[in-house]
Amino acid sequence: MLSPESLKKIDQEIAKYPADQKQSASMSALRIAQQEKGWLANETIEFVAKYLGMPPVAVYEVASFYNMYDLAPVGARKITVCTNLPCALSGGVHAAEYIKKKLGIDFNETTADGKFTLKEGECMGACGDAPVLLVNNHQMCSWMTEEKIDQLLADLQK
Amino acid sequence: MSSQGIILADLDGDRTWRLADYVKRGGYEALKKIIAEKIPADEIIGEVKKSGLRGRGGAGFPTGLKWSFMPRAFPGAKYLACNSDEGEPGTFKDRDILRYNPHTVIEGMIIAGYAMGCERGYNYIHGEIFEVYDRFEEALAEAREAGLLGRNILGSDFSFDLFAHHGYGAYICGEETALLESIEGKKGQPRFKPPFPASFGLYGKPTTINNTETFASIPYIIREGGDAFLALGKPNNGGTKLFSVSGHVNKPGNYEIPLGTPFSVLLEMAGGIRGGRKLKAVIPGGSSAPVLPGAVMMDCTMDYDSISKAGSMLGSGAVIVMDESTCMVKALERLSYFYFEESCGQCTPCREGTGWLYRVVHRIENGLGRPDDLDLLNSVTANIMGRTICALGDAASMPVQSFVKHFGDEFAFHIEHKKCLVPPQVQYEGSKIYVA
Numbered sequence: 001m002l003s004p005e006s007l008k009k010i011d012q013e014i015a016k017y018p019a020d021q022k023q024s025a026s027m028s029a030l031r032i033a034q035q036e037k038g039w040l041a042n043e044t045i046e047f048v049a050k051y052l053g054m055p056p057v058a059v060y061e062v063a064s065f066y067n068m069y070d071l072a073p074v075g076a077r078k079i080t081v082c083t084n085l086p087c088a089l090s091g092g093v094h095a096a097e098y099i100k101k102k103l104g105i106d107f108n109e110t111t112a113d114g115k116f117t118l119k120e121g122e123c124m125g126a127c128g129d130a131p132v133l134l135v136n137n138h139q140m141c142s143w144m145t146e147e148k149i150d151q152l153l154a155d156l157q158k
Numbered sequence: 159m160s161s162q163g164i165i166l167a168d169l170d171g172d173r174t175w176r177l178a179d180y181v182k183r184g185g186y187e188a189l190k191k192i193i194a195e196k197i198p199a200d201e202i203i204g205e206v207k208k209s210g211l212r213g214r215g216g217a218g219f220p221t222g223l224k225w226s227f228m229p230r231a232f233p234g235a236k237y238l239a240c241n242s243d244e245g246e247p248g249t250f251k252d253r254d255i256l257r258y259n260p261h262t263v264i265e266g267m268i269i270a271g272y273a274m275g276c277e278r279g280y281n282y283i284h285g286e287i288f289e290v291y292d293r294f295e296e297a298l299a300e301a302r303e304a305g306l307l308g309r310n311i312l313g314s315d316f317s318f319d320l321f322a323h324h325g326y327g328a329y330i331c332g333e334e335t336a337l338l339e340s341i342e343g344k345k346g347q348p349r350f351k352p353p354f355p356a357s358f359g360l361y362g363k364p365t366t367i368n369n370t371e372t373f374a375s376i377p378y379i380i381r382e383g384g385d386a387f388l389a390l391g392k393p394n395n396g397g398t399k400l401f402s403v404s405g406h407v408n409k410p411g412n413y414e415i416p417l418g419t420p421f422s423v424l425l426e427m428a429g430g431i432r433g434g435r436k437l438k439a440v441i442p443g444g445s446s447a448p449v450l451p452g453a454v455m456m457d458c459t460m461d462y463d464s465i466s467k468a469g470s471m472l473g474s475g476a477v478i479v480m481d482e483s484t485c486m487v488k489a490l491e492r493l494s495y496f497y498f499e500e501s502c503g504q505c506t507p508c509r510e511g512t513g514w515l516y517r518v519v520h521r522i523e524n525g526l527g528r529p530d531d532l533d534l535l536n537s538v539t540a541n542i543m544g545r546t547i548c549a550l551g552d553a554a555s556m557p558v559q560s561f562v563k564h565f566g567d568e569f570a571f572h573i574e575h576k577k578c579l580v581p582p583q584v585q586y587e588g589s590k591i592y593v594a
Contacts, residue, residue: 065345091591
């Protein structure tokens, strides 16, 4: 169900915890599974559960609690913009509005071609870099002026 | 980023984070001294007590005292956890520590492990700064390779290993027992206390949790002595501290300065207020800390005691600066939405109350406020505070109480006139995309 590369990464995570505490790797295993599959379908969650020897519902509980896991399909690129207060004071909301206009979608929507999903994020711990956004959870983009947003979207189109 | 301190000093951005660079800056000397001189654990804890170091994550609890709570003689596993789950709006210091000086956190944790008899530690890193997580993994590999982590560190009989664990989008995991639940691979819901982590922590074993910046301060304290660290700050407020300055300043960023530095000096370091506008309000310690009017802040010094006397908290050192273009109702609306969104839902007063707070502030901001809404807000906060397992409920309530207390007229204006006191165009100009 998951590739050998993903399973190898999950095994490395499991090794970080005491031998009888494999479930500690559930967060990273879900992250690795999502990186491979794009989002977490029930079958993927069940597979992770079986791999870690956990009840599927316990893994679902984790997947549904933390907001960077996607339990429904998202576009090839998920853009999450922080609009919390410190970011908003330096243009976080304006940046989000600009992206909405450029992509023609609102928060929690995906472009018709399936390329982009836009999300509103909570504090990413990078307020000094405002406006700040994440691409596919892991790539942080700082000081996003309109010009830099144009460039980023063009690069991501490729 | 600028430093008059000990953690971010002498760094050159992305170019000086590796082990070799850290060693050049005196890194791992403290650990080597401990191992070579077989310094007793009590002496180390005594030095940390002497330093006056207080927890840098927000609560400001004396670190040495916390360490002394660990039952060192307790047989079996004991754990150490580092709280790098930095997601309190306004706080962004641990990210810079971890990406520019990761080894100081690693060394601090190894020393803490030695002092408290822990064999294993975890650094819990905020999921949104994933690139920092990857870097920390690299730094751990370097330390392991150099014999600084693992079995028989530097040839001694002391063993300690350290691993990175990432969050994935949940503010609540910054609460220390939620963080432990999360390391255990569960949803991050805080535990009822007592028992405290020092007796029942990770996997039910004695555990100490400290903030990233707290651990990062330890090598200096051991190398130079507790007195030297204390002297960097002021009594009861030892050391230098990182302040994350965000909002309407010309140069947002991290500033590492002695505790006790006047706020006005910090503001000046951060380039002053943007566009020559006037200072209106400051949240001095992260979004959960009560807001203070600008004039009150201008009389404060940046330390635990001064900010507390002024009616707020130094918290994590996250200074959110708002100028006269800010609508205070709108500012509070955004913060209230955050707590509503991030409440874990375990306690009814917080789960329901944060929703009430957000909806009432939202309707005031949108011209639908009712005459008794301010009383209602105060009543909701009174029903949340002190009635929940963890501090998130209080954290959601304190901004509401303080915004209404200090800027009540602005809220009343909204309710009466169904619009903002600050003209929309002024707000728009003030919150445009700004890059220093």
